[in-house]
Every structure is written in structure tokens, then in C-alpha cells.
Amino acid sequence: MSTSKKAYVFMSFITALFIVYVLYANFVHDPEATVFLSHKTALKRALNTTVWLKVMNVHILFACTAMIAGAVNFSKTMLQKHRKFHRMNGYFYLISVLIVDVTSGYMAPYATGGKASSMGFNLMNIVWLVMTIVAIVKIKKKQVNSHRKWMTRSYAFVFTNLTIHAITALLHDGVGLAYTTSYTIAVYGSIVCLMVAAEIVIRTVFRKPSTMI
Numbered sequence: 188m189s190t191s192k193k194a195y196v197f198m199s200f201i202t203a204l205f206i207v208y209v210l211y212a213n214f215v216h217d218p219e220a221t222v223f224l225s226h227k228t229a230l231k232r233a234l235n236t237t238v239w240l241k242v243m244n245v246h247i248l249f250a251c252t253a254m255i256a257g258a259v260n261f262s263k264t265m266l267q268k269h270r271k272f273h274r275m276n277g278y279f280y281l282i283s284v285l286i287v288d289v290t291s292g293y294m295a296p297y298a299t300g301g302k303a304s305s306m307g308f309n310l311m312n313i314v315w316l317v318m319t320i321v322a323i324v325k326i327k328k329k330q331v332n333s334h335r336k337w338m339t340r341s342y343a344f345v346f347t348n349l350t351i352h353a354i355t356a357l358l359h360d361g362v363g364l365a366y367t368t369s370y371t372i373a374v375y376g377s378i379v380c381l382m383v384a385a386e387i388v389i390r391t392v393f394r395k396p397s398t399m400i
């Protein structure tokens with residue numbers, strides 16, 4: 188199996204596992220987000236839990252569709268045999284990113300860790316959307332390699348939640364930092380880690396130029 192195929196299978200496996208986990212954790216295990224909300228102790232503005240929960244559910248559902256749509260579009264076979272589907276699915280990915288961004292914009296002012304986390308999430312909103320739009324502009328100009336690079340950078344951000352939780356667990360449970368401090372560091376840490384991860388994928392898995400025109 189080629190390196191890119193192995194990487195694709197590995198990425199799809201992590202994505203599928205994470206989607207099952209997120210859906211189970213948020214819709215079955217703790218649908219009221221009791222544990223997550225328990226960390227929001229010093230909010231500057233009152234939180235309407237009913238609205239927040241609805242917005243978060245939409246956020247999670249479209250985050251999962253972005254994960255699936257993106258993963259499917261990285262498949263070489265899909266691109267080679269179903270170009271039209273790749274294009275439509277790409278726009279579906281864009282719409283999902285937009286919805287995740289908008290819902291994130293609503294939740295950011297109430298983020299765990301206060302203003303610092305909130306600013307980190309807003310920064311992520313801008314960076315993610317810009318990267319996705321750049322990727323689409325590149326393919327409109329028929330620049331396949333640049334499109335693939337920018338889509339890789341964009342897709343890395345679907346692992347935001349996974350990375351935030353991993354860094355928070357490391358700092359909170361591992362190092363013993365306060366949960367909110369760990370969470371805030373994790374918001375910024377995830378931006379750096381995901382951008383670095385994307386560059387590593389571009390320079391290793393996608394080292395050779397695409398043969399598709």
C-alpha cells in the first residue's frame with residue numbers, strides 16, 4: 188500500500204472513531220452537556236442554556252458532516268471516478284464549515300476560560316474560513332496542487348475538538364493545571380498543532396504533485 192493510501196486509511200479510521208465518540212458523548216451519554224457546562228463558573232454574561240445547547244447540537248452535527256465530506260473528498264478514487272460528486276461534496280463541505288463557524292461565533296463569548304479562549308476561537312473561525320475559501324479559489328483557477336494543499340490546511344481544523352480535549356487532558360490530568368487554564372492553552376495550542384500537522388502532511392504524504400488535472 189502506498190504512503191498516501193496508508194495515511195488516508197489511518198485518517199479515515201481516526202475520523203470515524205471520533206465521530207462515533209462525539210455523537211455518543213453529546214447525544215446519548217450527556218445530552219445536557221452537564222459536565223462541560225460545569226466548568227463555566229465565571230461567565231461575564233448570562234448563558235441561555237436551552238439556546239446554547241441547540242446551537243451546540245447544530246455545531247456538532249455540521250462538524251461531523253464537515254469531517255465526513257472532507258474525508259470522502261480526499262479519496263483519490265472518488266476524485267478520479269466521480270468528479271461531479273467531488274465538486275458538489277466540496278460545496279457541502281464549505282457549507283458545513285460556514286455553519287460550524289457561525290455556531291462557533293455564537294458560543295465563543297461563553298467559552299470556557301473566558302475572553303482569552305473566546306478570542307482564540309474567533310481567530311480559529313477566521314483562519315479556518317479563509318483557508319477553505321483560498322482552497323476553492325485555487326481550484327477555480329485550476330491550480331490542483333495548491334487546492335490540495337489549502338484543503339489539507341482547512342481539513343486539519345476538523346480535528347480542533349479532538350486536539351483541544353487531548354491538550355486539556357494532558358495539562359489538566361497530566362500536569363495538574365486548572366481545567367480552565369488548560370482549556371485556554373489548548374485552544375491556542377490546537378491552532379498551532381493543527382497548522383503544523385497540515386504542513387507535515389503536505390510535505391510528506393502530498394510531496395509529489397497531483398497527477399489529476
Ligand code: HEM
Pocket residue numbers: 209213223243246247250251253254287288291292294295297298299300308311312315344345346347348
Ligand atoms: C469539526 C470538528 C469539530 C467538532 C466535532 C466539534 C465539536 C464540539 C463539541 C462536542 C463541543 C462541546 C464542548 C466539548 O465537548 O468540547 C464544541 C464546542 C465548541 N466548538 Fe467545536 N467542534 C469542531 C470544530 C470546531 C471549530 C473548527 C471551531 C472554531 C472555528 C469550534 C468552536 C467551538 C466553540 C467556540 C465551542 C464552545 C466552547 C466552549 O463553550 O468553551 N469547533 N465543539
